[in-house]
Amino acid sequence: MREHLDTMPVLEAYDADCECPLCRIKAKCEEQYVENFLGGSVMEPSHRVEVNEHGFCSRHFAMMYPAGNRLGLALITDTYMRETMKKIDIIASQAVANARSKAGENVFKRMGDKRLMDSGAEIMKVVDDCVFCKRLNANMDRYVYTVIYLYEHESGFREKFAKSKGMCLPHFAQTLNVAASEMSAKNLAGFTDTLCRLMRENLERVEKDLEWFTLKFDYRNKDKPWGSSQDAVERAINKLSGQTVES
Template identity: 30%
Template sequence: MPGSPGKHTPYYELVDAQGQAGCPICRLVYKAADRYLDSLLYEAVLDPDVRAKLKESRGFCSRHTEMLRRKPGRALGVALIYRDIIRAVSETVGRGRYKGESSPVSRFLDKILGKTRGRQRPGSVLAGERVCPACAIARKAERNNIELLLAHLQDEQLHDAYAKGEGLCLPHFVRALEAVEDEESFGLLVGPQVARYRLMIRDLDEFIRKRDHRFRHEKYGEERDVWLRVLNAVVGGAGMGLSAESGGRGSPEFMDEPP
């Protein structure tokens, strides 16, 4: 593609991700957030300014909190981060006073005037003032990698890897479609994806057939993991076998006899 960016480390990471299990964008987004959390745990121990910003976001969303919880050596960093957060929450709640139900007239005036007349809902007081910082990193990685994929779709090395890989999950495929700017790139993006969908349909038909009691004696072939592949194809993300964290078809969850 004319004007496409040069081939640097992110390009080769994107090529490599095509050959791994699951959606390559999901994998790279996960890795970006994972690297961020690694560095942040180290910085949080040393830098009170880092902890101050995390206090404003009330730490992390539930997904990235779970990623944080599973990290080795995270205990001190987590303790320092969340001590500041709990202190802030405790002080805010401690200053609170009960306010009973407002009168019908007061509620009517609030609605007309578009204000709370000095009353603030607990959620607006206690919730974080910033978005989850790991989510911000993940969104940036998602945007950058989709742009990189589209910029190099006409590159033989990347497109060959894309065509042979497991493809994009539906959410990332939709985002890529929305960003395509020319007909040739559209065809290069869509063609392999449609071929993968058709292959999954064939494998699903075969998987379902072999679950029939009449054919249960037949051994599973390529279709044995299609029930996991289709989850990632439609939903994406991690935690479904062919995921950013796991590793693919060599994982213990892939058994000769599917559940």
């Protein structure tokens, strides 16, 4: 067993009976990171070093922007930007050197030359690197493992899991993989069977809601009740892609 499993957030998320308990945990982690990084610890050296090294991806910049600490955001972005400019300088110099070494070669000869394409890939690695994503990956991996641990050791949780609304597709994929490598041989088949059944049933449920949402625009259905379809577009997007829009 891994050490220090934090079971509380998983139990709370399953009690909330949402479309994806893991997305709910992920959203809370992200909220906490934003608060930590833009709160009192904005100038804390350990945070600054980490931010300067990894920065933020576009999703997490977008989360910090409206959080209400413009000066804090400006400070951490400024030092990160300076570090990034040094990295980009090195990559750009290499790009120039590579391009010079190819001077005179026509486009057909250069086509598919991996070395010439490398600079673009290197720059995008810098752009996509993210201190929050790095933390989230480690934390979510641990929470997925916690779901598996609770399923194996707590019969109450096992029942709750079997009645849940499944997960989003990305967390479904992650859970299948972690179960395949970490779950005991005794429970693997039963767990996989239950999880796949949940996913099939709940994708069908959300799709039916979504279909009814579209049919409500037909004038013949105008006076019929919405049922559970009013937020079907949001729930369908989040079911397919993980928490993407507010629902």
